[in-house]
Amino acid sequence: MLVLAGTIGAGKTSLTKLLSQHLNSTGYYESVDDNEILPLFYKDPKKYAFLLQIYFLNTRFDNIEKAQDEKLSVMDRSIYEDSLMFRLNADMKRATQTESDIYDSLLSNMMEEIPDSTFQKNPDLLIHISISFDTMLKRIKKRGRSFEQVAKDPSLYNYYKDLNERYEDWYKNYDQSPKLQINGDKYDFMENENDLKAVIKQVDDKLVELNLK
Numbered sequence: 001m002l003v004l005a006g007t008i009g010a011g012k013t014s015l016t017k018l019l020s021q022h023l024n025s026t027g028y029y030e031s032v033d034d035n036e037i038l039p040l041f042y043k044d045p046k047k048y049a050f051l052l053q054i055y056f057l058n059t060r061f062d063n064i065e066k067a068q069d070e071k072l073s074v075m076d077r078s079i080y081e082d083s084l085m086f087r088l089n090a091d092m093k094r095a096t097q098t099e100s101d102i103y104d105s106l107l108s109n110m111m112e113e114i115p116d117s118t119f120q121k122n123p124d125l126l127i128h129i130s131i132s133f134d135t136m137l138k139r140i141k142k143r144g145r146s147f148e149q150v151a152k153d154p155s156l157y158n159y160y161k162d163l164n165e166r167y168e169d170w171y172k173n174y175d176q177s178p179k180l181q182i183n184g185d186k187y188d189f190m191e192n193e194n195d196l197k198a199v200i201k202q203v204d205d206k207l208v209e210l211n212l213k
């Protein structure tokens, strides 16, 4: 099981599609368009932060259950990043620190591997697409999901900036599985064929190193 990670607009969904095609495996996607809570959260974060978090925990865990028995399945977002996002929201007073602590404890209990169980919850490889804040803003604008637009809600600028900065430390400290970082500024795998080839090679090399391919 491979899992993509990265900030909003990093290209996780696109790379999931491209990698699962290349590996001839199943891609698992978190549907943003069908998520009824997300627009509510953007409108009133204080009211909906905790509910959104539980919604994501539930749907991502469901996806892990489905994806885990295929060696090279690809998931478009890791469950671990939700903790980073929720902590940020708690620091911004949209949730309490207690809610965030309880969430972390619940996640850790849910993700604990049970000895001799055939259900493996942690991925075999986490792939983090790292992008600069500037690229993040451009991608969010280009994609045009209305509730994500800074032009509509200027307070999102600081939210996005803080989120992007926290990702680097989050990746450094991530230790639930082997990991690989892709430079999403340098490699525009969505627009440039050679960049895509370079990214696929980095992933393939890592899979060989890990005896997954």
Ligand SMILES: Nc1ncnc2c1ncn2[C@@H]1O[C@H](COP(=O)(O)OP(=O)(O)OP(=O)(O)O)[C@@H](O)[C@H]1O
Pocket (backbone or CB within 6 Å): 006, 007, 008, 009, 010, 011, 012, 013, 014, 030, 032, 038, 052, 053, 056, 077, 081, 082, 083, 085, 086, 148
């Ligand atoms: N735990 C969370 N707490 C708050 N918002 C979240 C959380 N997880 C995801 N979101 C929101 O859900 C939306 C989709 O985020 P996500 O990064 O998963 O997909 P994406 O932006 O389509 O990524 P990509 O472009 O890399 O495929 C974003 O608006 C993001 O802010």
